[in-house]
Amino acid sequence: MKAFKIPESVLVVIHTPALEVLLIERADHPGFWQSVTGSQDTVGEALLQTAVREVREETGISAGPDQFRDWAVSNVYEIYPVWRHRYAPGVTHNTEHVFSLCVAPGTAIRLSAQEHTAYQWLPYLAAADLCFSPSNAEAVLMLPRFVAG
Structure with missing residues (x-):
């Protein structure tokens, strides 16, 4: 039996x-474009380690922890009903912690076929318009405010 996801x-x-x-486009919901996301594997996993692991798993990019920027921004949102079965009974909200990772143009991407079907690079304003998740x-x-300085 698979363990419940950590919110x-x-x-x-x-x-x-x-x-x-x-x-990257979700395999389970074509047309849903997003940045890399993922839950902690264990309650004790550091959020930075979660970020490093998820980027490697979802894109094939192996970046060290020192390459990530922790924005110290958290969003609490209601979990979409279609995905609630992945969480323990009664869990309806998730806390999402935002990081960024700057990479060189042309960085190779290797998607996890189970999770994503396609990827694209877009100017940030166009990317924001395409994201299915408001957060x-x-x-x-x-x-831009986290890149400049």
């Missing part, structure tokens, strides 16, 4: 210095 997750906005943002779109729009 503490990360959102990692992967971008280039020119603010092109990587979006993901908001994070992408905040990107």
Whole structure:
């Protein structure tokens, strides 16, 4: 039996210095574009380690913890009903912690076929428009203030 997901997750906005943002399309919901997201594997897993692991699993990018920027921004949101079965009974909300990762243009992407079917790099404003999650779109729009300085 698979354990329930932990309602503490990360959102990692992967971008280039020119603010092109990587979006990946969910395999289980075609047309749902997002940044890298994922829940802690264990209650004790550090959020930065969750970010490093999820980026590697979902994109094939092996980045060290020192390459990530913790925005110290958290979003609490209601879990979409279609995904609530993954959580313990009665869990309806998730806390998402936002990170970013700057990569070189042309960085190779290797998707996890079980999770995502396609990827694209878009200027950050266009990427924000395409994100299905409001908190993901908001994070992408905040990107310039976390890159400059």
